[in-house]
Amino acid sequence: MNVGIDALYAYIPGNYIDVRQLAIARAEGRDPLKILNLVGQKEMAIPFNFEDIVTMSANAVKGMLEHFNTDVSQIERIVMATESSFDFSKAGASYVQELVGLKKETEVYEVKHACASGTYALLDAVNAVRAGEIKSAVVVMSDICRYERGSSAEYTQGAGAVAVLVAKNPRIIAIEPKTGTCSFNVADFYRPAGCETPIVDGKLSIESYINAVQGSFADYAHKIMLNESEILERLDNIIFHTPFPKMAERAYFALCKNLNYANSERHFEKKVKPSLSIPSRVGNVYTASLYLALASALESADREGIAGLFSYGSGCTSKFFTGIVMPYAGNIIRSLGISKQLSARRKLSIEEYERVFYDQDSIDNDYRGFKVKSIKNGYREYGSV
Numbered sequence: 246m247n248v249g250i251d252a253l254y255a256y257i258p259g260n261y262i263d264v265r266q267l268a269i270a271r272a273e274g275r276d277p278l279k280i281l282n283l284v285g286q287k288e289m290a291i292p293f294n295f296e297d298i299v300t301m302s303a304n305a306v307k308g309m310l311e312h313f314n315t316d317v318s319q320i321e322r323i324v325m326a327t328e329s330s331f332d333f334s335k336a337g338a339s340y341v342q343e344l345v346g347l348k349k350e351t352e353v354y355e356v357k358h359a360c361a362s363g364t365y366a367l368l369d370a371v372n373a374v375r376a377g378e379i380k381s382a383v384v385v386m387s388d389i390c391r392y393e394r395g396s397s398a399e400y401t402q403g404a405g406a407v408a409v410l411v412a413k414n415p416r417i418i419a420i421e422p423k424t425g426t427c428s429f430n431v432a433d434f435y436r437p438a439g440c441e442t443p444i445v446d447g448k449l450s451i452e453s454y455i456n457a458v459q460g461s462f463a464d465y466a467h468k469i470m471l472n473e474s475e476i477l478e479r480l481d482n483i484i485f486h487t488p489f490p491k492m493a494e495r496a497y498f499a500l501c502k503n504l505n506y507a508n509s510e511r512h513f514e515k516k517v518k519p520s521l522s523i524p525s526r527v528g529n530v531y532t533a534s535l536y537l538a539l540a541s542a543l544e545s546a547d548r549e550g551i552a553g554l555f556s557y558g559s560g561c562t563s564k565f566f567t568g569i570v571m572p573y574a575g576n577i578i579r580s581l582g583i584s585k586q587l588s589a590r591r592k593l594s595i596e597e598y599e600r601v602f603y604d605q606d607s608i609d610n611d612y613r614g615f616k617v618k619s620i621k622n623g624y625r626e627y628g629s630v
């Protein structure tokens with residue numbers, strides 16, 4: 246039985262900054278091309294001070310239910326994947342359940358393993374639907390990626406949420422049962438309780454990511470008993486967790502080099518590059534990053550195919566899995582108009598960005614959607630405009 250992603254919707258905040266302008270502002274005599282070439286990021290989405298993981302999730306889930314005219318009575322689970330949680334106990338998904346009007350008989354929870362938790366939630370939902378435990382599930386991945394002002398990680402921030410509906414006979418992508426895994430304990434990136442921003446070892450994080458990609462791919466090949474180069478050849482799209490475009494590019498070429506894969510350059514343009522277009526304009530969205538890259542790849546899909554997906558969560562864990570892209574997936578994703586929405590965003594100056602993102606100040610807006618109304622005793626009240 247085919248089970249997978251039947252509907253997908255992305256919510257991206259309506260403000261952005263030009264990463265080139267940020268690099269110039271922070272250059273202090275250095276050549277900004279240095280960092281720009283290292284990350285390959287063009288623009289970064291910036292949320293308003295009244296947006297959080299719940300408002301972005303609710304906007305994504307509501308948008309999905311409306312766009313796909315979903316029968317909400319069939320939804321029996323909602324899971325939020327995030328690494329920007331503001332509560333150690335209460336699940337952000339509970340707020341979202343109420344905001345989008347899901348029934349009381351819905352399983353509601355939140356999951357964590359850095360950027361990979363959305364993938365674990367997706368695979369769990371696929372298995373539960375396949376086993377007949379639930380009819381359909383919403384998995385929503387939502388994050389605000391925030392680093393220290395002036396750090397080298399500042400060019401790789403971003404914000405947004407992606408909601409997917411997991412169901413039988415999916416219209417977008419059917420997830421295949423075998424997955425490859427690679428996990429090991431490493432201090433590449435973590436955010437202990439009380440820290441507003443993560444502790445990051447940039448170089449170690451890149452090295453761990455590449456090792457994990459190679460490990461999970463080798464494990465997948467072992468499980469399906471095929472040669473790794475044959476698998477690369479067979480895939481129509483290879484989609485990576487994309488903290489910044491050059492990370493996906495480096496991981497792809499490292500994987501090919503390791504396998505002495507001859508067609509790497511030619512296949513990069515066709516199989517990997519389309520997935521980098523939307524991420525290069527949004528930035529890192531942690532848990533949602535792989536699924537935004539999937540949407541980006543599918544924007545240019547015109548037929549059925551096989552996609553390979555790499556998910557990486559710092560700390561670390563990783564998964565490689567595959568899916569069958571459905572014949573009309575490209576048309577469905579294009580109907581969302583994500584690239585058009587990105588072009589309609591408001592560009593902030595670096596000074597406005599610092600005020601709204603770091604100092605949490607208000608700026609003028611014509612925002613429409615869910616917003617944080619107040620926080621009383623740590624409990625959040627939400628409303629919509």
Ligand code: CAA
Pocket residue numbers: 267268269270271272273275276277278279280283284360397398399400401434445446447448450451454486488489492529531557558559
């Ligand atoms: N103008 C010119 N040069 C600049 C500059 C500017 N505005 N800002 C920084 N630079 C230079 C630095 O001076 C340095 O130059 P040298 O090599 O000559 O010293 C160079 O740019 C690189 O800076 P760092 O050495 O400080 O950076 P790094 O190599 O430690 O890390 C990075 C770089 C990974 C790209 C950084 O953006 C980062 O830490 N990002 C967050 C972590 C991350 O995304 N890692 C990816 C894998 S982990 C993952 O995927 C999970 C996840 O989602 C986070």
